[in-house]
Amino acid sequence: MSLGYALRRIVEEYPLARADPPAGHPLAAVIRRGAPDELRRALQGIDGPFLVKGSPGRGTHWAAVPWLAAFDPAVTTSATQGYYLVYLFPADREAVHLSLAQGSVAAIREHGPRAGAHLRASGDALRERLADFADRLPVRAIRLGSAGELPEGYEAAHILGLSYDLAALGDEQRLRADLAAGVAAYRALRARGGLALPEPGPLRPGRAAGGPPGR
Template identity: 35%
Template sequence: MEQEYTDISFEGKDGVGRKTDVPWSRFYSKSRSKSATQGWYVVYLFPTHGNGIYVCLAHGSSRLENGSFVPRSNDELKQLTDWGSAVIASSIKSRPDIVKSINLESKLKLAQSYEKSVIAAKYYDLTNLPSLEELTQDACLFAGLLGQLYFGEDMGRAPDQEDIVVSDVKSASHGKGVGQGFKLTGPERKAIELRAMQVAQEHLITLGYEVEDVSNKESYDFKATKKGSSIPVEVKGTTSSIGTVVLTRNEVELHMQSYPNNMLIVVSDINLHRSTTTPIATGGNLRQYFPWKIDDSLLKVISYEYNLI
Protein backbone atom coordinates (compact mmCIF):
# COMPACT_ATOMS: atom_id res chain seq x y z
CA MET A 1 0.00 0.00 0.00
CA GLU A 2 1.66 3.23 -1.17
CA GLN A 3 1.13 6.80 -0.07
CA GLU A 4 0.12 9.35 -2.70
CA TYR A 5 2.14 12.52 -3.21
CA THR A 6 0.33 15.10 -5.26
CA ASP A 7 2.46 18.25 -4.92
CA ILE A 8 5.09 17.24 -7.48
CA SER A 9 6.76 20.08 -9.39
CA PHE A 10 9.56 20.53 -11.95
CA GLU A 11 12.41 22.97 -12.46
CA GLY A 12 15.80 23.21 -14.13
CA LYS A 13 18.80 25.53 -14.29
CA ASP A 14 21.86 26.01 -16.44
CA GLY A 15 23.16 29.13 -14.74
CA VAL A 16 22.66 32.87 -15.19
CA GLY A 17 24.98 34.70 -17.56
CA ARG A 18 27.98 32.37 -17.59
CA LYS A 19 26.55 28.85 -17.84
CA THR A 20 26.90 26.45 -14.93
CA ASP A 21 29.45 23.66 -14.98
CA VAL A 22 26.77 20.99 -14.45
CA PRO A 23 23.27 21.93 -15.73
CA TRP A 24 20.37 20.12 -14.09
CA SER A 25 16.63 19.55 -14.16
CA ARG A 26 14.64 17.95 -11.35
CA PHE A 27 11.20 16.85 -10.15
CA TYR A 28 10.31 16.94 -6.47
CA SER A 29 7.69 17.49 -3.79
CA LYS A 30 7.16 21.20 -3.18
CA SER A 31 6.48 20.61 0.52
CA ARG A 32 9.54 18.41 1.09
CA SER A 33 12.12 20.09 -1.15
CA LYS A 34 11.40 23.80 -1.38
CA SER A 35 14.70 24.35 -3.19
CA ALA A 36 17.40 22.20 -4.76
CA THR A 37 19.43 22.60 -1.58
CA GLN A 38 16.76 20.88 0.52
CA GLY A 39 15.39 17.37 0.73
CA TRP A 40 15.24 14.44 -1.67
CA TYR A 41 14.36 14.64 -5.37
CA VAL A 42 14.98 13.09 -8.78
CA VAL A 43 17.43 15.12 -10.83
CA TYR A 44 18.85 14.89 -14.34
CA LEU A 45 22.52 15.92 -14.25
CA PHE A 46 24.60 16.79 -17.30
CA PRO A 47 28.33 16.00 -16.87
CA THR A 48 30.80 18.64 -18.02
CA HIS A 49 31.88 16.57 -21.05
CA GLY A 50 28.37 16.94 -22.51
CA ASN A 51 28.29 13.42 -23.92
CA GLY A 52 25.54 12.00 -21.72
CA ILE A 53 23.14 12.50 -18.87
CA TYR A 54 22.42 10.88 -15.52
CA VAL A 55 19.01 10.44 -13.93
CA CYS A 56 19.68 10.43 -10.20
CA LEU A 57 17.97 10.04 -6.85
CA ALA A 58 19.72 12.61 -4.70
CA HIS A 59 19.53 14.88 -1.66
CA GLY A 60 20.25 18.60 -1.55
CA SER A 61 24.03 18.74 -1.24
CA SER A 62 24.57 22.35 -0.21
CA ARG A 63 23.14 25.27 1.73
CA LEU A 64 22.68 28.88 0.71
CA GLU A 65 24.69 30.96 3.19
CA ASN A 66 25.31 34.69 2.73
CA GLY A 67 24.44 34.47 -0.95
CA SER A 68 26.78 31.55 -1.67
CA PHE A 69 26.22 27.81 -1.92
CA VAL A 70 28.16 25.98 0.78
CA PRO A 71 28.48 22.17 0.44
CA ARG A 72 27.14 20.07 3.31
CA SER A 73 29.77 18.25 5.34
CA ASN A 74 30.86 14.78 4.29
CA ASP A 75 29.55 13.38 7.59
CA GLU A 76 26.09 14.92 7.12
CA LEU A 77 25.80 13.71 3.54
CA LYS A 78 27.00 10.23 4.47
CA GLN A 79 24.41 9.96 7.23
CA LEU A 80 21.64 10.97 4.83
CA THR A 81 22.81 8.79 1.93
CA ASP A 82 23.42 5.74 4.12
CA TRP A 83 19.82 5.97 5.33
CA GLY A 84 18.41 6.57 1.85
CA SER A 85 20.43 3.72 0.34
CA ALA A 86 19.10 1.31 2.95
CA VAL A 87 15.49 2.38 2.24
CA ILE A 88 15.65 1.66 -1.50
CA ALA A 89 18.14 -1.24 -1.47
CA SER A 90 15.62 -4.03 -2.06
CA SER A 91 13.96 -2.15 -4.92
CA ILE A 92 17.10 -1.84 -7.04
CA LYS A 93 19.01 -5.02 -6.15
CA SER A 94 17.91 -6.72 -9.39
CA ARG A 95 18.74 -3.70 -11.56
CA PRO A 96 22.39 -3.85 -12.69
CA ASP A 97 21.80 -0.73 -14.80
CA ILE A 98 21.22 1.31 -11.63
CA VAL A 99 24.51 2.48 -10.13
CA LYS A 100 25.18 3.97 -6.71
CA SER A 101 27.70 6.64 -7.71
CA ILE A 102 28.33 9.02 -10.60
CA ASN A 103 31.21 10.97 -12.13
CA LEU A 104 30.37 14.44 -13.42
CA GLU A 105 34.01 15.03 -14.40
CA SER A 106 34.05 18.43 -12.77
CA LYS A 107 36.73 19.97 -10.57
CA LEU A 108 34.30 22.34 -8.89
CA LYS A 109 33.35 21.65 -5.25
CA LEU A 110 29.65 22.18 -5.89
CA ALA A 111 29.55 19.54 -8.63
CA GLN A 112 31.58 17.17 -6.47
CA SER A 113 29.06 17.63 -3.67
CA TYR A 114 26.33 16.64 -6.17
CA GLU A 115 28.16 13.35 -6.65
CA LYS A 116 28.26 12.67 -2.89
CA SER A 117 24.51 13.21 -2.53
CA VAL A 118 23.46 10.56 -5.09
CA ILE A 119 22.21 7.15 -3.92
CA ALA A 120 20.97 5.74 -7.25
CA ALA A 121 21.55 6.72 -10.86
CA LYS A 122 21.35 5.57 -14.47
CA TYR A 123 23.50 6.92 -17.28
CA TYR A 124 22.35 7.64 -20.83
CA ASP A 125 24.92 8.06 -23.60
CA LEU A 126 23.76 10.76 -26.01
CA THR A 127 24.96 8.69 -28.96
CA ASN A 128 22.70 5.82 -27.95
CA LEU A 129 19.69 7.23 -26.19
CA PRO A 130 16.95 4.74 -25.21
CA SER A 131 13.39 4.98 -26.47
CA LEU A 132 10.89 7.41 -25.00
CA GLU A 133 9.13 4.43 -23.44
CA GLU A 134 12.27 3.34 -21.58
CA LEU A 135 13.00 6.90 -20.45
CA THR A 136 9.45 7.14 -19.12
CA GLN A 137 9.73 3.77 -17.34
CA ASP A 138 12.97 4.89 -15.70
CA ALA A 139 11.41 8.18 -14.61
CA CYS A 140 8.54 6.22 -13.03
CA LEU A 141 11.01 3.89 -11.31
CA PHE A 142 12.92 6.80 -9.80
CA ALA A 143 9.66 8.49 -8.83
CA GLY A 144 8.72 5.30 -6.96
CA LEU A 145 12.07 5.26 -5.16
CA LEU A 146 11.56 8.91 -4.26
CA GLY A 147 8.15 8.00 -2.86
CA GLN A 148 9.79 5.43 -0.59
CA LEU A 149 12.08 8.10 0.84
CA TYR A 150 9.18 10.50 1.35
CA PHE A 151 7.23 7.75 3.10
CA GLY A 152 10.22 7.14 5.39
CA GLU A 153 10.30 10.84 6.21
CA ASP A 154 6.54 10.82 6.84
CA MET A 155 7.18 8.09 9.41
CA GLY A 156 9.98 10.12 11.05
CA ARG A 157 12.71 7.64 10.09
CA ALA A 158 15.21 9.97 8.41
CA PRO A 159 18.42 10.63 10.40
CA ASP A 160 17.66 14.35 10.74
CA GLN A 161 14.12 13.80 12.06
CA GLU A 162 12.48 13.24 15.40
CA ASP A 163 9.94 10.44 15.81
CA ILE A 164 6.52 11.77 14.77
CA VAL A 165 4.80 10.35 17.85
CA VAL A 166 7.25 12.15 20.15
CA SER A 167 6.99 15.33 18.07
CA ASP A 168 3.22 15.17 18.21
CA VAL A 169 3.23 15.03 22.02
CA LYS A 170 5.69 17.91 22.22
CA SER A 171 3.62 20.02 19.85
CA ALA A 172 0.52 19.40 21.97
CA SER A 173 2.46 20.46 25.08
CA HIS A 174 3.85 23.61 23.51
CA GLY A 175 0.99 24.52 21.20
CA LYS A 176 3.17 24.22 18.09
CA GLY A 177 2.95 22.18 14.92
CA VAL A 178 5.08 19.17 14.15
CA GLY A 179 8.01 19.56 11.76
CA GLN A 180 7.22 19.28 8.00
CA GLY A 181 3.48 19.54 8.75
CA PHE A 182 2.86 15.84 9.42
CA LYS A 183 0.84 16.28 12.60
CA LEU A 184 -0.91 13.10 13.70
CA THR A 185 -4.69 13.00 13.85
CA GLY A 186 -6.54 11.17 16.60
CA PRO A 187 -7.37 8.19 14.35
CA GLU A 188 -3.72 7.99 13.24
CA ARG A 189 -2.46 7.91 16.82
CA LYS A 190 -5.04 5.23 17.61
CA ALA A 191 -4.02 3.13 14.60
CA ILE A 192 -0.36 3.16 15.69
CA GLU A 193 -1.32 2.28 19.27
CA LEU A 194 -3.60 -0.60 18.24
CA ARG A 195 -1.01 -2.06 15.88
CA ALA A 196 1.63 -2.00 18.64
CA MET A 197 -0.79 -3.67 21.06
CA GLN A 198 -1.63 -6.38 18.52
CA VAL A 199 2.02 -7.20 17.80
CA ALA A 200 2.90 -7.15 21.51
CA GLN A 201 -0.02 -9.39 22.48
CA GLU A 202 0.87 -11.98 19.85
CA HIS A 203 4.46 -11.95 21.10
CA LEU A 204 3.44 -12.44 24.74
CA ILE A 205 1.18 -15.35 23.83
CA THR A 206 4.07 -17.08 22.01
CA LEU A 207 6.07 -16.72 25.25
CA GLY A 208 3.38 -18.65 27.11
CA TYR A 209 1.65 -15.75 28.89
CA GLU A 210 -2.05 -15.32 29.42
CA VAL A 211 -2.68 -11.75 28.35
CA GLU A 212 -5.32 -9.35 29.66
CA ASP A 213 -5.77 -5.88 28.17
CA VAL A 214 -6.03 -3.48 31.13
CA SER A 215 -5.13 -0.27 29.26
CA ASN A 216 -8.52 1.29 29.96
CA LYS A 217 -8.26 0.96 33.73
CA GLU A 218 -4.58 0.74 34.71
CA SER A 219 -1.38 2.73 34.13
CA TYR A 220 -0.04 -0.05 31.93
CA ASP A 221 -1.31 -1.94 28.89
CA PHE A 222 -1.26 -5.67 29.54
CA LYS A 223 -1.40 -7.91 32.57
CA ALA A 224 0.73 -10.89 31.55
CA THR A 225 0.38 -14.03 33.66
CA LYS A 226 2.46 -17.19 33.61
CA LYS A 227 2.56 -19.96 36.24
CA GLY A 228 0.39 -17.94 38.60
CA SER A 229 2.67 -14.87 38.52
CA SER A 230 1.63 -11.61 36.83
CA ILE A 231 3.65 -8.67 35.56
CA PRO A 232 2.63 -5.27 34.14
CA VAL A 233 3.58 -4.75 30.51
CA GLU A 234 3.97 -1.32 28.93
CA VAL A 235 3.56 -1.16 25.15
CA LYS A 236 4.78 1.68 22.96
CA GLY A 237 4.35 2.01 19.21
CA THR A 238 6.45 4.16 16.91
CA THR A 239 6.71 4.70 13.18
CA SER A 240 10.46 5.32 13.40
CA SER A 241 13.29 3.13 14.57
CA ILE A 242 14.05 2.52 18.24
CA GLY A 243 14.93 5.82 19.84
CA THR A 244 12.62 7.75 22.14
CA VAL A 245 9.23 6.94 23.65
CA VAL A 246 6.84 9.11 25.62
CA LEU A 247 5.96 8.09 29.19
CA THR A 248 3.36 9.55 31.53
CA ARG A 249 4.14 10.29 35.14
CA ASN A 250 1.93 7.39 36.27
CA GLU A 251 3.69 4.98 33.92
CA VAL A 252 7.10 5.98 35.24
CA GLU A 253 6.05 5.65 38.88
CA LEU A 254 4.36 2.28 38.37
CA HIS A 255 7.28 0.67 36.55
CA MET A 256 9.82 2.03 38.99
CA GLN A 257 7.84 0.38 41.77
CA SER A 258 7.26 -2.87 39.82
CA TYR A 259 10.87 -3.48 38.77
CA PRO A 260 12.19 -6.17 38.35
CA ASN A 261 8.79 -7.76 37.74
CA ASN A 262 7.82 -5.60 34.77
CA MET A 263 8.25 -5.40 31.01
CA LEU A 264 8.43 -2.81 28.22
CA ILE A 265 7.65 -3.77 24.63
CA VAL A 266 8.41 -1.29 21.85
CA VAL A 267 7.06 -1.92 18.37
CA SER A 268 9.05 0.27 15.99
CA ASP A 269 8.97 0.90 12.23
CA ILE A 270 5.18 0.69 12.08
CA ASN A 271 3.89 1.75 8.65
CA LEU A 272 1.09 4.31 8.86
CA HIS A 273 -0.96 4.50 5.65
CA ARG A 274 -2.73 7.86 5.50
CA SER A 275 -4.12 7.70 1.98
CA THR A 276 -7.09 5.59 3.07
CA THR A 277 -10.31 6.97 4.54
CA THR A 278 -9.48 5.30 7.85
CA PRO A 279 -5.75 5.26 8.70
CA ILE A 280 -4.22 1.78 8.62
CA ALA A 281 -1.11 0.71 10.56
CA THR A 282 0.85 -2.36 9.49
CA GLY A 283 4.21 -4.03 10.07
CA GLY A 284 6.46 -3.23 12.99
CA ASN A 285 9.59 -4.62 14.61
CA LEU A 286 9.35 -5.72 18.24
CA ARG A 287 11.93 -5.24 20.98
CA GLN A 288 11.38 -6.50 24.53
CA TYR A 289 12.90 -5.08 27.72
CA PHE A 290 12.45 -7.54 30.58
CA PRO A 291 12.92 -6.65 33.32
CA TRP A 292 12.69 -2.95 32.50
CA LYS A 293 14.64 -0.65 34.77
CA ILE A 294 13.95 3.04 34.20
CA ASP A 295 17.15 5.08 34.33
CA ASP A 296 16.48 8.52 35.83
CA SER A 297 19.31 10.03 33.79
CA LEU A 298 17.52 9.10 30.55
CA LEU A 299 14.23 10.75 31.47
CA LYS A 300 13.62 14.19 29.95
CA VAL A 301 10.77 16.50 30.95
CA ILE A 302 8.58 17.55 28.04
CA SER A 303 6.25 19.85 29.98
CA TYR A 304 5.35 20.97 33.50
CA GLU A 305 2.07 21.47 35.29
CA TYR A 306 1.95 24.81 37.10
CA ASN A 307 -0.77 25.67 39.62
CA LEU A 308 -1.67 29.34 39.70
CA ILE A 309 -2.31 30.85 43.14
Protein backbone atom coordinates in the same frame (compact mmCIF):
# COMPACT_ATOMS: atom_id res chain seq x y z
CA MET B 1 10.27 17.41 -28.93
CA SER B 2 10.39 14.50 -26.46
CA LEU B 3 12.10 14.06 -23.10
CA GLY B 4 14.87 12.03 -24.72
CA TYR B 5 15.38 14.63 -27.45
CA ALA B 6 15.54 17.45 -24.90
CA LEU B 7 18.09 15.57 -22.79
CA ARG B 8 20.14 14.76 -25.89
CA ARG B 9 20.23 18.41 -26.96
CA ILE B 10 21.62 19.44 -23.60
CA VAL B 11 24.23 16.67 -23.63
CA GLU B 12 25.41 17.45 -27.16
CA GLU B 13 25.19 21.23 -27.23
CA TYR B 14 26.20 22.32 -23.74
CA PRO B 15 30.01 22.17 -24.20
CA LEU B 16 29.92 24.53 -27.20
CA ALA B 17 27.15 26.71 -25.80
CA ARG B 18 29.38 27.65 -22.86
CA ALA B 19 31.63 29.56 -25.23
CA ASP B 20 28.89 32.22 -25.54
CA PRO B 21 26.99 34.17 -22.85
CA PRO B 22 23.86 32.36 -21.61
CA ALA B 23 21.62 35.43 -21.93
CA GLY B 24 19.37 34.84 -24.93
CA HIS B 25 21.09 31.58 -25.87
CA PRO B 26 18.74 28.99 -27.43
CA LEU B 27 20.10 26.17 -25.28
CA ALA B 28 19.54 28.17 -22.08
CA ALA B 29 15.90 28.46 -23.16
CA VAL B 30 15.73 24.69 -23.72
CA ILE B 31 17.06 24.04 -20.22
CA ARG B 32 14.79 26.61 -18.55
CA ARG B 33 11.58 25.97 -20.52
CA GLY B 34 11.68 23.33 -23.24
CA ALA B 35 13.17 20.47 -21.22
CA PRO B 36 11.01 21.20 -18.14
CA ASP B 37 7.93 21.15 -20.39
CA GLU B 38 8.92 17.69 -21.68
CA LEU B 39 9.59 16.42 -18.18
CA ARG B 40 6.15 17.65 -17.07
CA ARG B 41 4.57 15.76 -19.98
CA ALA B 42 6.48 12.61 -19.04
CA LEU B 43 5.26 12.96 -15.45
CA GLN B 44 1.62 13.18 -16.48
CA GLY B 45 -0.21 10.14 -15.20
CA ILE B 46 2.40 9.55 -12.48
CA ASP B 47 1.26 10.33 -8.96
CA GLY B 48 1.97 14.04 -8.37
CA PRO B 49 2.08 16.95 -7.94
CA PHE B 50 5.56 17.99 -9.00
CA LEU B 51 7.34 21.29 -9.39
CA VAL B 52 9.71 21.05 -12.36
CA LYS B 53 12.69 23.34 -12.94
CA GLY B 54 15.77 23.44 -15.15
CA SER B 55 18.92 25.47 -14.54
CA PRO B 56 21.68 26.35 -17.02
CA GLY B 57 23.32 28.60 -14.41
CA ARG B 58 22.79 32.05 -12.98
CA GLY B 59 23.18 35.52 -14.39
CA THR B 60 26.01 35.71 -16.90
CA HIS B 61 27.56 32.36 -15.96
CA TRP B 62 26.76 28.89 -17.23
CA ALA B 63 26.62 26.20 -14.56
CA ALA B 64 29.47 23.70 -14.33
CA VAL B 65 26.71 21.08 -14.19
CA PRO B 66 23.29 22.00 -15.62
CA TRP B 67 20.29 20.19 -14.18
CA LEU B 68 16.64 19.35 -14.77
CA ALA B 69 14.71 18.43 -11.62
CA ALA B 70 11.32 17.34 -10.31
CA PHE B 71 10.46 18.41 -6.75
CA ASP B 72 7.69 17.13 -4.50
CA PRO B 73 6.48 20.42 -2.95
CA ALA B 74 5.70 18.57 0.29
CA VAL B 75 9.43 17.80 0.55
CA THR B 76 11.20 20.73 -1.09
CA THR B 77 10.86 23.31 -3.87
CA SER B 78 14.60 23.85 -4.24
CA ALA B 79 17.70 21.86 -5.19
CA THR B 80 19.46 23.32 -2.15
CA GLN B 81 17.69 21.25 0.50
CA GLY B 82 15.58 18.19 1.16
CA TYR B 83 15.68 15.54 -1.57
CA TYR B 84 14.48 15.43 -5.15
CA LEU B 85 14.75 13.69 -8.52
CA VAL B 86 17.18 15.28 -10.98
CA TYR B 87 18.91 14.81 -14.33
CA LEU B 88 22.57 15.89 -14.09
CA PHE B 89 24.85 16.42 -17.09
CA PRO B 90 28.57 15.55 -16.72
CA ALA B 91 31.05 18.08 -18.05
CA ASP B 92 33.54 15.56 -19.44
CA ARG B 93 31.52 13.09 -21.51
CA GLU B 94 28.31 12.61 -23.48
CA ALA B 95 26.04 11.20 -20.80
CA VAL B 96 23.32 12.12 -18.31
CA HIS B 97 22.54 10.79 -14.83
CA LEU B 98 19.08 10.36 -13.32
CA SER B 99 19.67 10.85 -9.60
CA LEU B 100 17.55 10.67 -6.48
CA ALA B 101 19.58 13.26 -4.62
CA GLN B 102 19.94 15.06 -1.32
CA GLY B 103 20.13 18.85 -1.22
CA SER B 104 23.89 19.50 -1.18
CA VAL B 105 23.87 23.26 -0.51
CA ALA B 106 22.09 22.86 2.83
CA ALA B 107 24.64 20.21 3.80
CA ILE B 108 27.53 22.48 2.79
CA ARG B 109 26.11 25.30 4.89
CA GLU B 110 25.61 23.06 7.91
CA HIS B 111 28.70 20.86 7.76
CA GLY B 112 31.25 22.97 5.88
CA PRO B 113 34.29 20.95 4.73
CA ARG B 114 32.72 17.79 6.21
CA ALA B 115 29.66 18.06 3.95
CA GLY B 116 30.87 15.50 1.42
CA ALA B 117 31.53 12.88 4.10
CA HIS B 118 28.17 13.63 5.71
CA LEU B 119 26.28 13.28 2.42
CA ARG B 120 28.01 10.03 1.48
CA ALA B 121 27.32 8.50 4.90
CA SER B 122 23.69 9.62 4.68
CA GLY B 123 23.46 8.21 1.15
CA ASP B 124 24.72 4.82 2.34
CA ALA B 125 22.01 4.71 5.01
CA LEU B 126 19.30 5.88 2.61
CA ARG B 127 20.25 3.21 0.06
CA GLU B 128 19.62 0.62 2.76
CA ARG B 129 16.23 2.23 3.36
CA LEU B 130 15.51 1.87 -0.39
CA ALA B 131 17.09 -1.55 -0.87
CA ASP B 132 14.04 -2.79 -2.81
CA PHE B 133 14.90 -0.29 -5.60
CA ALA B 134 18.48 -1.51 -6.08
CA ASP B 135 17.66 -3.51 -9.21
CA ARG B 136 15.66 -0.76 -10.93
CA LEU B 137 17.99 2.10 -9.95
CA PRO B 138 21.37 0.38 -9.64
CA VAL B 139 23.81 3.31 -9.99
CA ARG B 140 25.17 3.95 -6.50
CA ALA B 141 27.72 6.65 -7.39
CA ILE B 142 28.02 9.26 -10.15
CA ARG B 143 30.90 11.29 -11.56
CA LEU B 144 30.32 14.73 -13.06
CA GLY B 145 33.81 15.50 -14.34
CA SER B 146 34.08 18.98 -12.89
CA ALA B 147 35.91 20.25 -9.82
CA GLY B 148 34.23 22.65 -7.44
CA GLU B 149 32.01 22.76 -4.41
CA LEU B 150 28.70 22.29 -6.23
CA PRO B 151 29.67 19.50 -8.70
CA GLU B 152 31.43 17.60 -5.93
CA GLY B 153 28.43 18.20 -3.68
CA TYR B 154 26.08 16.77 -6.31
CA GLU B 155 28.27 13.67 -6.57
CA ALA B 156 28.28 13.17 -2.79
CA ALA B 157 24.52 13.84 -2.53
CA HIS B 158 23.55 11.04 -4.94
CA ILE B 159 21.51 8.26 -3.36
CA LEU B 160 20.62 6.00 -6.29
CA GLY B 161 19.68 6.26 -9.95
CA LEU B 162 20.66 5.49 -13.53
CA SER B 163 23.11 6.69 -16.18
CA TYR B 164 22.53 7.03 -19.93
CA ASP B 165 24.79 7.40 -22.92
CA LEU B 166 23.56 9.14 -26.06
CA ALA B 167 22.23 5.95 -27.68
CA ALA B 168 20.02 5.20 -24.65
CA LEU B 169 18.35 8.62 -24.91
CA GLY B 170 16.62 7.45 -28.09
CA ASP B 171 14.46 4.98 -26.16
CA GLU B 172 11.60 7.18 -24.91
CA GLN B 173 9.68 4.24 -23.49
CA ARG B 174 12.64 3.23 -21.34
CA LEU B 175 13.22 6.81 -20.18
CA ARG B 176 9.62 7.09 -19.02
CA ALA B 177 9.70 3.71 -17.28
CA ASP B 178 12.91 4.69 -15.51
CA LEU B 179 11.39 8.04 -14.53
CA ALA B 180 8.42 6.21 -13.02
CA ALA B 181 10.84 4.03 -11.03
CA GLY B 182 12.63 7.15 -9.83
CA VAL B 183 9.36 8.71 -8.72
CA ALA B 184 8.40 5.50 -6.92
CA ALA B 185 11.71 5.60 -5.02
CA TYR B 186 11.15 9.28 -4.23
CA ARG B 187 7.68 8.49 -2.83
CA ALA B 188 9.02 5.51 -0.89
CA LEU B 189 11.75 7.61 0.69
CA ARG B 190 9.18 10.14 1.85
CA ALA B 191 6.94 7.38 3.28
CA ARG B 192 9.90 5.76 5.06
CA GLY B 193 11.10 8.83 6.91
CA GLY B 194 12.86 10.97 4.32
CA LEU B 195 16.37 12.04 5.26
CA ALA B 196 15.82 11.52 9.00
CA LEU B 197 18.01 8.69 10.23
CA PRO B 198 17.66 6.93 13.59
CA GLU B 199 20.10 7.89 16.30
CA PRO B 200 22.44 5.12 17.46
CA GLY B 201 20.79 3.36 20.37
CA PRO B 202 22.35 3.10 23.84
CA LEU B 203 24.65 0.19 24.55
CA ARG B 204 23.02 -2.73 26.29
CA PRO B 205 24.14 -3.27 29.89
CA GLY B 206 27.23 -5.38 30.15
CA ARG B 207 28.35 -4.72 26.56
CA ALA B 208 31.23 -2.44 25.65
CA ALA B 209 31.43 -0.81 22.25
CA GLY B 210 32.79 -3.36 19.82
CA GLY B 211 32.92 -6.02 22.53
CA PRO B 212 31.08 -9.30 22.92
CA PRO B 213 27.56 -9.40 24.41
CA GLY B 214 27.41 -9.43 28.16
CA ARG B 215 26.31 -12.56 29.94
